[in-house]
Amino acid sequence: MSGSSKRPSFDGMTSGLRGLSRRNMLKFLAGGAAVSALGAGSAFAQGVDPIQQMLQSSFQEASDGFDAGTGGVASVRTSEPILSPSTSMAVEGAIARYNEIVAAGGWPQVPGDQKLSLGMRDPAVVILRQRLTVSGDLAPGIPSSETFDSYVDAALRRFQARHGLPADGVLGFATVGMMNVPADVRLAQLQTNLVRLKAMSGPLGDRYVMVNVPAASIEVVEGLRVISRHTAVVGKIDRETPILNSKIYRISFNPYWTVPASIIRKDLIPLMQKQPDYLTKKHIRIYDNAGIEVPPTAIDWNTDQATKGYLFRQDPGDFNSLGTVRISFHNDEDVYMHDTPLKDIFGNVERFDSSGCVRVQNVRQVIAWLLRDNPEFPRSRIDEIFKTGERVDVNLKPEIPVYLEYITAWATPDGAVYFRNDIYNRDGVGQIALQ
Secondary structure: OOOOOOOOOOOOOOHHHHOOOHHHHHHHHHOOOOOOOOOOOOOOOOOOOHHHHHHOOOOHHHOOOOOOOOOOHHHOOOOOOOOOOOHHHHHHHHHHHHHHHHHOOOOOOOOOOOOEOOOOEOOHHHHHHHHHHHOOOOOOOOOOOOEOOHHHHHHHHHHHHHOOOOOOOOEOHHHHHHHOOOHHHHHHHHHHHHHHHHHOOOOOOOEEEEEEOOOOEEEEEEOOEEEEEEEEEEEOOOOOOOOEEEEEEEEEEOOOEEOOHHHHHHHHHHHHHHOOOHHHHOOEEEEOOOOOEEOHHHOOOOOOHHHOOOEEEEOOOOOOOOOOEEEEEOOOOOOOEEOOOOHHHHHOOOOEEEOOOEEEOOHHHHHHHHOOOOOOOOHHHHHHHHHHOOOEEEEEEEEEEEEEEOOOEEEOOOOOEEEOOOOOOOOOOHHHHOO
């Protein structure tokens, strides 16, 4: 399900946004590949869901707006799966509220010429307060002021958490970009995603894994509640992670990595032209059709010879591109989920960096849950395999459903509304919004 239904075009972006290319605008909205506010010990780097972290905080002063519901920010039920049967109804409620916002003229454009944070004074804070009040992040009736006080700080952090940004309370480039997406574009996103959510309203299984590609995140679900959430890295803009429904059938510990033809063509050949010892350093071996190992010097790297009849395979180890485990599911796209030796990448805000496969943070927790009904693989056995580097393939009993979905806007029954960037331009409004 690609969810590619078209929506009417919308205006309202500022002239400054119109001048950016689509790729640069995506980086603008996501805040780039690394945000200094994250730090090595940040919530992202530690695998903590920023939404869960921020919306469970006691920001009671920001709880009266429509996004917060009547129970306050601290009552947001983060165990609610995105594909929950109640999500569609929540989105319908959000659509009604956003229709009201659009009919009333939307929200003001927030100036982005300087960073603002707690304790600062600036005329732009008045506009920021108005923007946060319209979206329900700041309670109405709070006296207006040019001072960036604790009310504004709490409301801004809540806004950031709902939009997948580091909830640092700093009004910076990325946050301003998210705030200045027009209300009618957000409304159209909700309408488009309602169709996607209703298409997934049937039985999904008591246990399943859901990858939300534009959010670069994973939900492990059991009994209609989220057991754990995991940061993910998904496909680049030009190497998209496919949208599909399947079943996980195998866990491979300390796997070999067979390099796909697309990566040989796009990556390995150019690298070998510049660094002739690259394959040797990365422990990647070449085999011909007869299974005989071929030295890299036997290949003419100035041609496409490497793509014709050769197998490129990386040895298991700490250096392996798949890390210590691969999670395989049935599909014709040759994609899977896996660990990675590059753990720092999970700390990035913009996590669209793979060739289509899905990298999983804290993958050991996921596979322990997947192998729960395989009695010969308790957690102690799994930990032992990670420690020894043993090559083991385990077939799941039973196979577990997995859903790779494209959800850029959703809501929860308490009224909280969430948005993510239309990274693959599938919403039908993304192209307009990013001009």
